[in-house]
Amino acid sequence: MAKILITSGPTRQYIDPVRYLTNASSGRMGAALATAALELGHEVVIVSGPVEVDYPPGATVVPITSTEELMEVAREQFASCDGLIGAAAPCDYRPERVSDQKISKTGEPLLLELVETDDVVATLGAEKDLDPEEKRRWVVGFALETEDHRLRALAKLERKHCDLMVSNGVEAMNALENSVEILCPEGEVLAEFAGSKTDVARGVLRLVDERLIRRNR
């Protein structure tokens, strides 16, 4: 049995007390991955942004709002986990300045300076590779692109120190179905899964089980 950390859902980056930047991630893929992992007898911790989805009762769920909180909680949890599946869609830009009062409309354009948030999967992937007890932990990333899916997913796999990368298109977001390719560090497409997120999640977990969890035994 492995202890698996799953990040899930969107994050929010507030620009003032009312308005924020986010995306339509529903947490459904995270919930399906958690269910599939529990089915295989693994222990699951989910760190989730604000979603309406129901996570399986067998999983421990830690709710967060911003990418900074996701980073903090995921890092803390990852220390005691065997692997990470980064299915969250963290908001990857945050406003340079956050207004503590609701910004009033003036009729003029509002110039918003956004800076990149730290990449959670890349940060934990790098930490994993610095681990003295090498190969103890593993990291599976998700890549969502509107073009050049495979090429960009492979670049992300390398940059984020992932052991596997799940590549999907933007149509996966907030949908019931998904269609993914699983890429390995050697650049091969190990598998393709399409159908309900439940079925896709089972396929991904089977592969994770074979390639990443059992190799450690």
Add this chain to the structure above:
Amino acid sequence: MAKILITSGPTRQYIDPVRYLTNASSGRMGAALATAALELGHEVVIVSGPVEVDYPPGATVVPITSTEELMEVAREQFASCDGLIGAAAPCDYRPERVSDQKISKTGEPLLLELVETDDVVATLGAEKDLDPEEKRRWVVGFALETEDHRLRALAKLERKHCDLMVSNGVEAMNALENSVEILCPEGEVLAEFAGSKTDVARGVLRLVDERLIRRNR
């Protein structure tokens, strides 16, 4: 019996196919207002942004995503309605340019130029006042402020040609309870309601019934 248009929920303004600007409006206040209006025997049309709330089955619901769509649909519906309750929290800024591909991270800050979206309540309020058959239709606005609630709500009442303005604080957003003041064009506080959104909505509808619907009979 009156035919009442209720706008409800948030809107989204996409900056690319994945990321958007929005707020945490849940649609709960809109749903409670619709229920209260149906209880009084009125006909209800709801134009709603993306929410998870259940609207009462007796209401007609038209889903929209952006503020531009809200404007288009609400304007169309308002023509055949007696009044508008603007309980939506439309995203009031939109990016000047929308990218048709997911913006890739470069490590550099991203400068986002936001421009104001057209104000739905102000636009329909102005159209109502230009109506040749004066006083046929009425408009109730909602003001959500983090400071100077009453002063700013009154300024909005006037600017948006409202017949009543419901003033509430930011803590109302995505909450089960609410605490509001109802202001009239003469600048008086006509009533205060606090408690569950169901109770607050009933109070608001009673006042709308007395002051706006029955005066037209």
